[in-house]
Amino acid sequence: MLIGAMALVGWVRLLPRALGGVEERAAVRLREMIAAEVDAQLPADVPHRRAEIDQTVRAWTKDHPAEFQKWDHEMVDRIASEFRYMGDDGRKHVFLGDYDSYHWLRMARNYLQSGTTCDRIVDGICRDTYTNAPVGRTNIYNRSLHIAAIIAVNRLITFFRPGFPIPAGAFLVQALIGTLGVIPAFAIGRRVAGNLGGLSAAIVLGLNPNFLERSLGSDDDVWNVVLPLFMVWALIEASASPSSRRQIAYAALGAVFTGLHAASWSGWPFAYGVLMIALLANLFFESIKLGLRRARSELSSGAGVRRAALVVAVFYFSAWITTSLAGASYSAAARSIARPVTAMLRIHPRGPEVAAGAHRMPSGESVWPYNFSIIDELQKVAPTQFARWMGGQWVPLAGCLGLLLLALPQRRWRWWDFALLICAAGLYRYGLTASLAGNWQLPALIAAPIAVAILIDLRPNAQPAQEDRSAALIVTVWFCAALYLSPSGERFVMLLAAPFAIAFGAIPGRAHLWISRLIRERQPRYAAPVSAAVFVVLAAWTIVPAEAGYLEARNYLPIINQAWWMTLEDLREHSPPNAIINAQWDYGYWIKYAAQRRVTADGGSFLTHIPYWLSRALMAPNDNQAVGLLRMLDCGSDAMPQPEGRLGAYGKLIAQGLDPIAAQSMVLEIAGLDFPAARARLARSGLRDAAQAGVLASTHCDPPPAYLILSSQMAYLKWSQLGNWDFRGAYAYENERSIPEAAAVDDLTARFGMPPADARTLIQQVRGLRSDEDAQRFIAPAQPHSTGWIPCRSLTSGELDCTPNLPLSQRAMIAGLVYRPTDTTLKIRFLSDDGKVQQRDGTPALVLIAGDEEIAEHRVDSPTDPEVAVMVDPAQSRVLIGPSNLLRSTFTRLMLLDGRYSPLFTKVYEATVIYGETVTTWKINWPDLERSSSGPNPAKPSAPSPGA
Structure with a gap:
């Protein structure tokens, strides 16, 4: 069964590269293009014309089958060719599909060419000199497991097939690691719900649509699902093992996987914190159970408490060692046993990666745009979208009920067990369809019946089958913690994929165990064949989520295409080696890899001011301001609040004591002026000659050759919201809501020169905002616009x-x-x-x-x-x-x-x-x-x- 599940998941993960796969998806894209073209030609007040046109098209294709087939094949071939490139092995390959995946490719190529992933090593620090040009930045992911895997696969394949391209090897990495994730998913599911539970968990995880969507492009997200799975598997085995040696070995193994995770992702404290909470909850549960038994004068060895305490201690101290060896800051997440728990509880709703930066915002940075707000994968997830990513409308409800089953007895249910399941079904249905205000409300609703089931387990006549609660507790805490993050964005829905798959598989798995046991007790002669038949019937439970995953893989197309590839090849061949390419962050990693030129921004620039300045340049009303801002970026950039920010004009103005808003306004003003006018303006602000020279060196230098790349797809993106950022509104929202209105009006009037009436209106508007999301929409509204002529x-x-x-x-x-x-x-x-x-x-x-x-x-x-x-x-x-x-x-x-x-x-x-x-x-x-x-x-x- 395990081999079959791995084969199925591996085949689906390879489907986007399968022979003919691109043609099939190109045909789908062609049909979409035809339908869109027809819709664009229809007046809005005659929708019935669509049916008439469709009928006419069908009639023509029926009367001219040969002509239509020839045209259709030619168009499909043309579309498919736009997603392929010629590799050094003389064969055509499909482009790697993601944005960030090209960052890992460049690091792997660096290592294969020079023996290091770094562009330069300065004072022992790995530097990426191709980004945030011209100042560069520290490369924090230079020792990622993902890079090591790409290098290993490339070396292995090129030994047998010289010239095999690195991107094709990177695609195989996600397929291999994603398939390996089936093993711990099967093992955990099998422990909590038998063989069918393991098979269902393995298939549902491996074919989870969101997991596939985020990993098929060969970004490193696949590790953030698979490594926590191995951690959980090891700790469940440690908690369940009767042998102290095995407990220590499994807990230490879990810590090894924690160290590997820490070496791969800055958000590793999430999985670590989840497991610490679950292990401590298990210890607490065992301690209460022991105390109640002794209070009732029942004999008890206390083995459960000792086992739980040993696992907690070994995992905690071993993880301290392994994460430190991985180069992670363990002290920030786990100074003591209590610290990882509080670190978990303090996880920012927008996710573990951005939480740390959000909670340590430097002074003055709060008035700058929150760049992550324009990233699609961090937008709020609607319930309908959440259901689609889980595999279907009813699938989330089934997962929640399966989670409850893990806390209920495996046999001999009492009336209260049935009542709890029925009540929970209604409660879960309400929670999944209602518009709940906070991220915590749905996890609380789901956890409530489970808590009741655990409390029932403390009754005096608890069944022996319920003695080991560790697996159920770990999966439940994992599920609820991931669910807490899931509404915050697409990338966090993926963290729910593994615990959800285990919970979903519990329903057919537990059902099969119950039916098989019933048959063995009543008809032992037919137990084997009937149990096998029931197994096959119940396995159909996975068809709906499996089909959703198959469709996701079948319809997957790369984001990059031949238009981009030819553009980047042209830059590599015809632009000077010292050129700087100005482009939106989305395309930075592509440019660095394919064009091999420095870029103003890439996906790692979102913690800086650079995305704002790029967007502001594209929103500039005239060429002088646009080119002036691009010159400012190409001379000194603005990497604030990172250390390289001190080299930019804004950082230098801040160092001279200017207010953050005044410094931003000054940079915007002088960037479009000529050198003498800019120097005169700085002089009027009171800066000394040396300070003027320093600022002008970052705004009016002799810049290197520079290019600007634009795509028509940018009309669909949200960069203009950054360019429209209203610093006055942001300042008022951050500083004026809690002070008397008169004082706030005086402050805005003095700081911005606003008329008192306008200042009062602005204050009233910001005081009416109820959330950060409301403030974001107010400060930088998303205004409707046509995406083309x-x-x-x-x-x-x-x-x-x-x-x-x-x-x-x-x-x-x-x-x-x-x-x-x-x-x-x-x-x-x-x-x-x-x-x-x-x-x-x-x-x-x-x-x-x-x-x-x-x-x-x-x-x-x-x-x-x-x-x-x-x-x-x-x-x-x-x-x-x-x-x-x-x-x-x-x-x-x-x-x-x-x-x-x-x-x-x-x-x-x-x-x-x-x-x-x-x-x-x-x-x-x-x-x-x-x-x-x-x-x-x-x-x-x-x-x-x-x-x-």
């Missing part, structure tokens, strides 16, 4: 008739737009309070006309929809809709207007894939920025070297 019908006299179908809110959308040279009218369709669909006319706040030479702006008096602006391109009969700052932005001028109004950027490369993504490379014209200034600048320092 909307085609229009040309009417007489230059008029355009457009059908944007753009949502404005949950209750309203822009269904139509009519542009006339004299006015622009919006057709707003909305749902009224009585539930009826109605329509009204509206007017935007601003209309921008993209002419031959410039963009003309026309403000509308008394607009009905002041949050909406419209850009019209009359020559091509198309429009853009969105907030005015986005339509005026650098991103719009370059990506959507092809740079025709941006002389400081020159397009040097463009690549497009058939399903729509376009990637463009822009060379930044530093000399043109100088010529746009009032005069020649004095001699300026160069940017820091790549080895900084």
Whole structure:
């Protein structure tokens, strides 16, 4: 059974690389493209036309089967080819699918080429000099298990097949490790629910859709599920073993896996804390049980207490050693036995990785954007999405009931056991469908019936089969702790995959044990064949979650494609070696690996100010400010609050005593000025000559060659929320909510020069906010916008008739737009309070006309929809809709207007894939920025070297 489960999971994990797999997913993508194109051409007020068009298409394909089949095969081949590359072994391979996976690839390649994962070692510290350019950063994951596994697999395969590419080997790593996770899942499930429980747990874990989605791209997430599984398996065996030697050996083995986990992930205290809480709970339970028995004058050896205490002590001290050897800061999580418990309880709702930074926020950093808020994997998880990631709508309920079964007797149920199960089913159903306010409420609801079951177990006539509660306690604590984190984001739902699979498998496993025992007692002659038949029938319990995992793997496509790969190859071949590539953090690891050039930001830059400045440059209303901010980043960056932040202009201004908001405003102001004007502005602020020179070295140096990469997919991302961050609102939210209104008004008026009436309004607004999420939406609202040009019908006299179908809110959308040279009218369709669909006319706040030479702006008096602006391109009969700052932005001028109004950027490369993504490379014209200034600048320092 174990081998069969491993074979099934391994096959599914290899499915995205299977022969023909990409073609199958490309065919699905083609159907989606056709449907989207049909929808885009349909007016909103005639939805019945979709059925007519579908019928026409089906009729044509039926009448012209050969033509359609030829066209279909050609299109599928073209789409599939966009996700493949030619390896050094002369064969085509599918791209590795994730963003972060290319970080591990580059570290592995570094080691294979130079014997170290580091770009440089400075004072014994491993440095990544290709990121946060030009200042670099400390590489904290330079000794990851994931890197070691990629290197080992690559060396093994290239011994037999020279030229086998590293990315293909990295894909095999996730397949191998994910398949190995089946072993402890099967062993734990088998211990708590028999063979069928083990088989079900192994399959449900290995085919968990969320686990597959997060690991098929070959990021290191697979280790964060598999290593805790081995830890739990070892500690369950230690707690259940009657031999002291085995207890010590298994507990020490669990500590070894803890050390390996600490070497792989900064969030290792989560699993460690969970296990310490569970082991201490088991010790507490055994102590109470012993005390009650002695109070009732019952004989008891106290073996359970000694066993639990021994496991806790050995695991605690062994983990201290192994995590220290792994280079982790054990003292921060486990100074004493109480410390790991409090560390677990203090885990931030957004997850163990970001908790430490969030709780040690340096002074002044609270007014800066919380960059993690724009990451999709850290967004709140809706109940429907949670159910999908678990495998289906009813699957979460089954998992919760299975968890309760672990706490109930395996045989001879009493009436209260049935009553508890029935009541728990209703309670769990309510908890999984209700909108509970806090992360802790659902785990509390799930734990309540389990606590009752454990209390019942303390009754005088407790059955011998219930003596060992350790496995059930460990799985229950693990399940509830992971469930506490799960609503905070997709990546934390994955932490629930293992305990959920064990709990889910308990239902068929316990059912099979009960039925088999019943058959043996009543019909022993037919016990074997009937038990086998029941086993097969109950195994069907796993079909629904297994099918969900299979579909996830079958439909998986890489994020990267040929448009990006050709762009990065062009950069590697044609850009100078010292060039800096400016791009959103999403693409940083790709650029470092494939283009082999330094980048302004990557996925590790989110703990700094860099993502804000990049977004602010893309939101800049003119080229001077945009290029000035990019020059600031390429001269000294802004890696605050990390140590390299002292090399940036903001860090230097803070060191001179400027207020954080004043320093941010100063950097924004001087970045777009020429050298003399910037120096004069710094002088007026009271800075001495030496301080002025230091700041200007980080804003107005002679920068290295630099490029900007943009993708049309960025229109769907949330970077603009960072660029729109309102520091005044953030300051008011952090500092003015708890002081008297008069004092708050005086502070805002003095600090920002706000009129008292505006300051009072702002204070009232921030005091009405109820959560950090509300504050985030208030300070940087996500405003609706079209993700690309909307085609229009040309009417007489230059008029355009457009059908944007753009949502404005949950209750309203822009269904139509009519542009006339004299006015622009919006057709707003909305749902009224009585539930009826109605329509009204509206007017935007601003209309921008993209002419031959410039963009003309026309403000509308008394607009009905002041949050909406419209850009019209009359020559091509198309429009853009969105907030005015986005339509005026650098991103719009370059990506959507092809740079025709941006002389400081020159397009040097463009690549497009058939399903729509376009990637463009822009060379930044530093000399043109100088010529746009009032005069020649004095001699300026160069940017820091790549080895900084």
